[in-house]
Amino acid sequence: MSALATSNTKDHAATKSASPATLVRPNPWLAVSMLCWREIIRFFRQRNRVVGAIGQPVLFWLLFGAGFQRSFRVGESGETSFLAYYFPGTLMLILLFTAIFATISIIEDRREGLLQGVLIAPCPRWSMVLGKVLGGTLIALSQGLIFLALALVIQVSMSVAAALWLTVLMFVAGIALTSLGVVIAWRMDSTQGFHAIMSVVLLPMWLLSGAFFPVPALGASANWSEVALHWVMLLNPLTYSVAGARYLVGGVSGDMWSPAPALCWVVTCVFAIVMFGAAWWIAGRRTTGDAI
Amino acid sequence: MSAAVQLSNLTYRYGQRTALDQLSLEIQTGEMFVFLGPNGGGKTTLFRLLSTLLNLQEGEASLLGYDLRRDITEIRLRLGVVFQAPSLDKKLTVSENIRFQAALYGLGGATLKQREAEMLAQLGLADRARELVETLSGGLKRRVELAKGMIHHPQLLLLDEPSTGLDPGARVDLWQYLSRMRREFGVTVVLTTHLLEEADKADRIAILNRGKLVALDTPDALRATVGGDSITIETEDPVRLSGELQAQLGLAANVVDGRLRLEQASGHEWIARIVEAFPGRIASITLGKPTLEDVFIEKTGHRFWQAEETAP
Structure with a gap:
């Protein structure tokens, strides 16, 4: 108890309170790196998150891959196995799961009070959002790369250049998905609400991204439900990230409908920019909800 | 000496409910100032406004000579805040929590090292630096909060109900620390409390009741008004x-x-x-x-705790 009252204070006296001369200006990039670092540290200190984020998609991949092996045929040639087809989709699912669970922590931070301490700091709001998003993205990317390494051993083979491009694509898609998570989590006051969004928005978004089944082609024989599905999937930005990844792992066969590779990159980048902008915007507004 | 906090006609509403009603007052630099009032009296709203968490609605406020509407970054740079709800990351160690906070205020490198050591020493946390916050007692957690709030050497320290959840020993510690910061470094200390005996230790007390300022003076002068x-x-x-x-x-x-x-x-x-x-x-x-409770009854016509029950 006495430590408080009697400890030596020479250090503090030397720098005598924050006089204008010694005032330290905030450095946004220091804030970004620290917020990012905190995300990563927290993630790896919670082992169950590590297991959950990669375990479930891998399990899905193996189980669905085995189960659908016989019934799944893409196009007329039917040469793509489901395990190979489903591989880029699983990669995106891992990114999605990790990114989303990383941003759920915003709700916890708000509820537990940590967030208000961050919000009143002098560093600009974009640096707070970027730190969070970057942290979530790097976690997601690390999980994606672990899966990639596993898959290379088991099934898929790809060139080094393709693997590097895939890493870049995963990073950009990770930014988009983590920012989306921030947008959803920012105004939410319970993690239950987040789970509801997960089931009705995020999982359907993933299912309709070509991850699980190909985008139906608009042929003469297409019925109305195929036309509807085609357009819904076309409007889903995740479709382009999945297709972009599929090109890189060589899983696109000639007769499968798929957006052009360049378009995949453009849409994925625009998705990331728009989502990050939205996250910045929503986090920049001060409301009564910021206080707890 | 200039005023550390200047409020004039500060009014804040949540929809129809008026949480703060035409509040005007000045807090001098270096003062130990307490906002006393029952829960629902308006002090939490005031705290959120002063800590820059909420936007001003009506009235004017300046902190350390800076306008609370316009110069928000300047204020944030010089303001230390200790919230009632713990703002610590339980999954991080004491030292990591401090460094996390420091980064948000632009402190890094050698400055950070020196400041961190200084905070840990001042608050008696040096031997706990590597422990995860979730393993600490309530009193120690509050010390880490203080370390976080003081790491950037603020000129004004705001504390919301800082004694909540502290045992008597930890409360004594807290007050010793606050007095020392004020005495040695001229830090203006502003805190809210609903504990009458705690308010007694302040230089001046402002009593808030239903959003209005009902009394403002030194504890002795307030007691003297009761007669x-x-x-x-x-x-x-x-x-x-x-x-x-x-x-x-x-x-x-x-x-x-x-x-x-x-x-x-x-x-x-x-x-x-x-x-x-x-x-x-x-x-x-x-x-x-007469006690401060008598003052409160005299000024508001009801008992201190009663106000809390009937507060909107």
Whole structure:
């Protein structure tokens, strides 16, 4: 108890309170790196998150891959196995799961009070959002790369250049998905609400991204439900990230409908920019909800 | 000396409910200032406004000479805040929490190292630096909060109900630390509390009730406004006795919690007269020096804790 009252204070006296001369200006990039670092540290200190984020998609991949092996045929040639087809989709699912669970922590931070301490700091709001998003993205990317390494051993083979491009694509898609998570989590006051969004928005978004089944082609024989599905999937930005990844792992066969590779990159980048902008915007507004 | 905090006609509403009503006051640099009031009295809203968490609605406010509307970054740079709800990351160690906070204020490298060591030493946390926050006791957690709030050497420290959840020993620690920061470094300390005995330690007290400032002065001066002594009477029918006291002796007594309370100079003489005037009617009568609770009753017409129950 006495430590408080009697400890030596020479250090503090030397720098005598924050006089204008010694005032330290905030450095946004220091804030970004620290917020990012905190995300990563927290993630790896919670082992169950590590297991959950990669375990479930891998399990899905193996189980669905085995189960659908016989019934799944893409196009007329039917040469793509489901395990190979489903591989880029699983990669995106891992990114999605990790990114989303990383941003759920915003709700916890708000509820537990940590967030208000961050919000009143002098560093600009974009640096707070970027730190969070970057942290979530790097976690997601690390999980994606672990899966990639596993898959290379088991099934898929790809060139080094393709693997590097895939890493870049995963990073950009990770930014988009983590920012989306921030947008959803920012105004939410319970993690239950987040789970509801997960089931009705995020999982359907993933299912309709070509991850699980190909985008139906608009042929003469297409019925109305195929036309509807085609357009819904076309409007889903995740479709382009999945297709972009599929090109890189060589899983696109000639007769499968798929957006052009360049378009995949453009849409994925625009998705990331728009989502990050939205996250910045929503986090920049001060409301009564910021206080707890 | 200039004012550390200047408020004029500050009003804040949540929809229809007015949480702060035309609040005007000044807090001097280096002062230990307490906002006292029941929960729902408006002090939490005020705290959120001062800590820059909420936008101003009506009225003007300046902190350390900077306008709370325009110069928000300048204020944030110089303001230390300790929230009532813990703002610590439980999954990080004490040292990591401090460094996390420091980064948000632009502190890094050698400055950070020196400041961190200084905070850990000042708050007696040096041997705990590597422990995860979730393993610490409430008192130690509050010390880490203080370290976080002071790491950037703020000129103004705001604390919201800092004693909540602390045992008596930790409360003594807290007050010693705050007094020292004020004495040695000229830090202005502003805190909110609903604990009357705690408010007594401040230089000045502002009493907030239902969003309004009902009193503002030093603890002694506030007690002096109540006048002489405080007399408490227990009786069967306090309302009737209150009327009779007024009619027969000209004494104004409040009925508080089924008891009669009045303030009067030379209380001991009045006790004898009251007991003689109403034989057999007085179950007990006690004499005391006025407390801040008496001040509160005097200013608001109701008991301190009662206000909390009826607050909107």
